[in-house]
Amino acid sequence: MSIEIDAIEKSFRGVSALAGIDLQLPAGQLTALLGPSGSGKTTLLRILAGLEAPDQGRIRLAGRDVTDVPVRERRVGFVFQHYALFRHMNVADNVAFGLSVRPRRYRPSAARIRERVAELLEMVQLGHLADRYPAQLSGGQKQRIALARALAVEPDILLLDEPFGALDARVRKELRRWLRNLHDQLHFTSVFVTHDQEEALELSDQVVVMNQGRVEQIDAPQPLYERPASRFVFDFLGRVNVLEGSLHDGVLTQGKASIHLPAGPRPAGPAQLYLRPHELRLDDQPSQRLSAAAGRGHQSDRCRSPRRAAAGWLGE
Amino acid sequence: MATGRARRVGDNTATRRTLIALAALITALFLFMPLVVIIAEAFAAGWSGYIGNILDDYTLDAIGLTLFVALLTVPITLVFGVFMAWLVTRFQFPGRKLLTALIDIPFAVSPIVAGLLYLLLYGRNGWIGEWLGRYDIQLMFAWPGIVMVTIFVTCPFVARELIPVMQQQGSDEEEAGVVLGASGWQLFRRVTFPNIRWALLYGVILTNARAVGEFGAVSVVSGSIRGQTNTLPLQVELLYQDANVVGAFAAASLLAGIALITLVAKSIVEWRQDRP
Numbered sequence: 001m002s003i004e005i006d007a008i009e010k011s012f013r014g015v016s017a018l019a020g021i022d023l024q025l026p027a028g029q030l031t032a033l034l035g036p037s038g039s040g041k042t043t044l045l046r047i048l049a050g051l052e053a054p055d056q057g058r059i060r061l062a063g064r065d066v067t068d069v070p071v072r073e074r075r076v077g078f079v080f081q082h083y084a085l086f087r088h089m090n091v092a093d094n095v096a097f098g099l100s101v102r103p104r105r106y107r108p109s110a111a112r113i114r115e116r117v118a119e120l121l122e123m124v125q126l127g128h129l130a131d132r133y134p135a136q137l138s139g140g141q142k143q144r145i146a147l148a149r150a151l152a153v154e155p156d157i158l159l160l161d162e163p164f165g166a167l168d169a170r171v172r173k174e175l176r177r178w179l180r181n182l183h184d185q186l187h188f189t190s191v192f193v194t195h196d197q198e199e200a201l202e203l204s205d206q207v208v209v210m211n212q213g214r215v216e217q218i219d220a221p222q223p224l225y226e227r228p229a230s231r232f233v234f235d236f237l238g239r240v241n242v243l244e245g246s247l248h249d250g251v252l253t254q255g256k257a258s259i260h261l262p263a264g265p266r267p268a269g270p271a272q273l274y275l276r277p278h279e280l281r282l283d284d285q286p287s288q289r290l291s292a293a294a295g296r297g298h299q300s301d302r303c304r305s306p307r308r309a310a311a312g313w314l315g316e
Numbered sequence: 317m318a319t320g321r322a323r324r325v326g327d328n329t330a331t332r333r334t335l336i337a338l339a340a341l342i343t344a345l346f347l348f349m350p351l352v353v354i355i356a357e358a359f360a361a362g363w364s365g366y367i368g369n370i371l372d373d374y375t376l377d378a379i380g381l382t383l384f385v386a387l388l389t390v391p392i393t394l395v396f397g398v399f400m401a402w403l404v405t406r407f408q409f410p411g412r413k414l415l416t417a418l419i420d421i422p423f424a425v426s427p428i429v430a431g432l433l434y435l436l437l438y439g440r441n442g443w444i445g446e447w448l449g450r451y452d453i454q455l456m457f458a459w460p461g462i463v464m465v466t467i468f469v470t471c472p473f474v475a476r477e478l479i480p481v482m483q484q485q486g487s488d489e490e491e492a493g494v495v496l497g498a499s500g501w502q503l504f505r506r507v508t509f510p511n512i513r514w515a516l517l518y519g520v521i522l523t524n525a526r527a528v529g530e531f532g533a534v535s536v537v538s539g540s541i542r543g544q545t546n547t548l549p550l551q552v553e554l555l556y557q558d559a560n561v562v563g564a565f566a567a568a569s570l571l572a573g574i575a576l577i578t579l580v581a582k583s584i585v586e587w588r589q590d591r592p
Contacts, residue, residue, distance in 0.1 A: 051491055071494050078495040084488035088510040098496035101506070153496060 001062040001156040001189050002027040003048065008057035010043055017043045018054070019213040025206070027062070028187045030180070032200035035210035036236065041193045044210070045159050048191065050074045061156055077150030077188075081162040083142040085134040091145055092117050092130040098153035120148040123182070140171040147179075151188075160192035164199060176203050197237045201225060209233050234274050241280075247271040354572050357565035369566035377543045378551035379570065381459065385547060386527040389466045393523050397474025398516070402508075404475075405482040406490070416479070419472050427469055431536025434465050457539035462547065465533040470526045474519035481515040482508075514589040521585065525578040529571055 003025040010018040018040045025031050033041040046052040048059060050071035058067045066074055085094050095117045099108055108116065121127040124144040134142060143163060150158060163179070164172040180203055183190065194200050200207045201221040209216040209224070209232075217229040228234040245254035248268050252259045259273065359366050369375065404416050422430065438445040438455045445456065455461045493507040509516075531549040538545040540554060548571060556564035 049495060051495070072497045072499070076495060078492065080488055080492060082488060084492040086489055086492070086507060086510075097493070097498070097506075101493075101496065101498040101502045149492075149496070 003157060003189065003191070004058075004060040004063070005044070005048070006058045006060065008044065008047060008054045008059070010040075010047060010052065010054050010056075016213050018047075021057070021213075021215060023208060023215065023218070025189070025191065027189050029189060029205040030183050030203060031191045032204035032207045033191060033193045033210060034195070034197060034200040034207050034236070035216075036195060038212070039210040040213040041195075041210050042161055045161055045191060045193050048157070049076050049078050049159050051078075075153070075156045077153065077155035077158040079143070079146045079150050079158070079160040079163055081165055083134070083146040085142055085146060085149070087134050089133075090130065091121070091126070091132050091134075091137070094134070094145060095120050095149045095152050097149060116152065120152055123151075124148045138171075139167045140175055143167065143175060144178075156189070158188045158190035160190065162193055162195070164196075165194075172199075179203065201237070209236065211236075231274065239277050241275050241277055243273040243275070245271060245273070351572060354565055354568050357561065358569040360565070361562050365562060366566050366569075369560075369563040370570070372563065374542045374546065375548075375551055375555075375563070375567055378546045378548045378567070381462070381546065382528055382548040385459070385463050385466050386524055388463050389470055389527040390520055390524050392467055393471045393474055394516070394520060396471055397476075397478060397519060400475040401478035401482050401512075404479055406487055419475050419479075422469050422472050427465075427530065427532030428536060430468050431465050431533035434461065434468070434533075434537055438464070456537050457541070458545060461537040462534050462545065465537050466527050466530055469530050469533050470523045473523040473526065474516065477515045477519035477522070478512055481512055485511055514585055518582065518585045518589065521578055521581050525575065528574055 003023070005021055005023040005025075008018055008021040009016070021040075021044060033044060035041045043052060047054050050066070050069065054067070058065055060066065061074075086097065089097070092114075096113050099113045099116065102108075107113075117130070118127065121130055124147060126141060126144055126148075129137065129141065129145075134145070137145065147160075147163075164175055167175065176199060192203070201224070204221060206218065206220055207224050208218050211232050217224060217233050219227075219229075224233070225237055228237060234240060243252065243254065243259070245252040245257075245259075246269060247261075247266060250261050250263065250266070252261060252271060252273055261273070358369075361369075400415075400419060404412060404419075435456055436442050438448070438461065440446065440449055440454075440456070442456075448455065455464065489507050489511070490503055493503045498506065529549055530547075531553075534547055535550055535553075538547065538550060540546050540550050542554070546554065548567060552564050552567045552571070555567060
């Protein structure tokens with residue numbers, strides 16, 4: 001189910017959290033909202049769920065305006081950062097909750113609910129834990145139960161708030177792959193929030209990079225990584241080397257070091273070159289295109305030109 | 317100094333024993349002895365004397381009225397406390413901090429002052445009382461007045477117990493519930509209530525103890541009419557002033573008994589609350 005976010009604004013006590021967000025998220029895709037803390041990504045997710053009301057703007061799901069539809073009628077699944085499992089209910093009751101609170105007319109029979117819970121627990125591979133309580137589960141297990149609980153009500157969209165934030169690195173990687181597989185089987189439309197660029201790039205079909213309440217860039221992971229549209233995105237997506245110098249005729253110089261940049265119109269003057277460490281390679285042959293004196297003394301290493309000298313990252 | 321770690325207060329055996337002895341002495345003098353005295357005095361005229369004093373018509377009336385007041389007060393403060401705690405911990409609104417502070421007013425105000433305030437407002441010549449009097453409604457010097465001041469004095473207990481618990485638990489589970497489609501009542505019954513039930517029970521036990529034992533505020537608005545507006549604590553005082561010491565202590569022993577039951581119940585609930 002496609003999601004349309006139209007000019008959403010939100011501020012808390014005069015502090016702007018979202019400053020006009022416009023997004024079109026196609027159906028069946030896994031979209032990441034990526035940004036540093038305070039960028040407004042969680043606020044946007046909560047507005048999508050209806051847990052927060054926007055000051056301005058509309059939200060549409062498959063064309064239907066849901067801005068004023070209360071949370072409980074919005075048909076969204078939400079997975080909370082700290083799982084928010086009902087601590088006094090066992091796993092099966094947790095998963096059954098969404099079905100068992102339905103009005104009597106729409107509520108499946110007790111037997112049908114049991115069946116459905118068993119299916120869902122099978123899907124998250126935790127059928128054997130049905131009688132356990134949340135306190136007896138590991139973080140990864142809790143997360144999968146939270147997901148099963150959210151999917152039990154067959155939501156139109158699935159929202160996940162920092163779904164792997166509280167897990168250790170190994171479990172996080174495993175769960176990430178598992179979620180991706182699950183998504184490829186079921187094709188639900190989902191949006192997840194993360195501040196981890198690796199997670200966003202590996203897991204999603206599309207990444208929305210956010211900063212200070214605005215969208216910086218929207219792209220598929222690969223093009224996003226290769227062609228960041230701003231200094232912020234470049235910086236945020238991975239390790240970066242910044243070379244300062246002055247630019248004349250397509251050559252950036254800093255003292256004795258110089259680098260030839262790919263062709264393209266750029267103003268002359270002081271400039272900064274942003275490049276990924278892996279885009280450079282050490283070479284023992286001197287090159288016309290790039291020279292850099294390394295460290296102390298007279299030894300001078302020569303580097304080969306970057307595979308992709310990052311065009312468009314110069315100066316302002 | 318050969319010892320590797322720093323010495324702390326209490327490492328010295330003599331210090332430790334002195335402190336423990338002091339604590340035991342104070343407990344004995346100020347807590348245990350009075351309890352023993354109450355029971356000893358109550359039974360000064362033997363079992364039959366004790367039973368006779370308890371079964372005195374006026375004392376029985378006082379017991380009845382006290383239970384009646386507690387029975388009305390506890391549910392009202394329970395509902396009030398839950399609403400208050402819910403409001404303060406689940407919503408952000410201007411004046412929230414002020415409201416949180418206001419909940420404590422009955423703790424801060426002397427019960428006598430509370431009683432006088434109610435007398436001033438609802439008494440025959442009071443601001444509201446005069447208007448009510450025209451419709452022949454009398455609140456003060458009657459059981460409604462006693463219930464009103466008891467509610468005033470006890471209303472913070474449940475809210476005070478719930479607020480920290482609900483703050484600490486946060487609203488994550490409730491948000492999860494509402495996203496899954498639960499209505500307000502379903503949310504309370506199936507998500508919020510199971511998480512706060514022990515704190516709630518704890519608050520109810522404290523409320524009940526105070527409602528049964530309240531003297532100051534009740535004494536101002538009751539008028540102490542024997543057999544009509546006399547609660548058990550007031551009855552103890554009346555009997556004592558009548559120089560019926562044994563009768564006073566017999567009645568007092570009932571209050572002490574309630575206190576002991578309260579303590580036991582409180583400990584059990586505390587123990588339950590600490591378990592995950």
